[in-house]
Amino acid sequence: MNSLFKRKFGAGYRLIFGYVCLFMAFIGLIILLPLLIIAFFPNEWMCYKAFLVPGVGSLVIGLLMYLVLTKGVDKSQLGKHQDSVLLVSIWLSAVLIGALPFFLNQYFYPEIDSIKMNFSESFFESVSGFSAAGLTVFKNLLDGKVAYGLDTFCPHVYLFYRALTQFFGGIGLVLIVTSAVSDRYGMKLFYTEGHNDRLLPNLAKTAKVTFSIYCLIIALGSFALWLFGMDFFEALCHSISGMATGGFSTRSSGFYYFESSSYTGNGVFEYNPIGAEITTCCIMLLGATS
Structure with missing residues (x-):
């Protein structure tokens, strides 16, 4: 009996790490x-190395380790309380790995002062994104100034990455992972994070439907903000941030920047502040009630 318990317990933790x-x-x-x-x-x-190195490294190492750790292990061997351990491990791995692009840029391209972040700042930005909180430690965002050949203080690639962390944080990291886990323990993990509803009986289908709804609302919101005069890149980032009910903006002064007299539009449409505000409010309400 003791031996059986130890084998099951050990297999459960192999599965967790997998x-x-x-x-x-x-x-x-x-x-x-x-x-x-x-x-x-x-x-x-010049920013590509800060994303390519941790991205490829995580992808290759993660897949190889998953294949090694789960080989010959019964996918239904998660023991009691091990689902909670998996939940905490997932969140920690997300914010730690997600902090690397912010942290590594100072070594690959130190000339960009606005992205010189120590690890605590990088970790803070990552946690803020994946938790959809939207607090930031970035010194400068899109302020229309020139820095080392860039037309912004903060490169667009970083602004989009911040928006992506909010997107996946808002849609639910655990929902994504549990869609790849066997249904029985996938649902257990899903409920462990505090969710008590699902759109469809099958969790994988629930994840697909939720993802599709999020993408549709973001696409429609981005298009509407563009029609109301916002630059399409910024419209996309603000639509993602609004859907996640977070606070990341492409501008240091947030949404207020677009209300200033210096911003007139995107070159195709004049900026309509009332239309943009109503659209953003609708996106946030849909995100909050999803």
């Missing part, structure tokens, strides 16, 4: 996604 490694791979993908923004802002190419 799922954490699988989640590491997923975080690696999130870190790599902002590199697509460089195609639209090629003068920010």
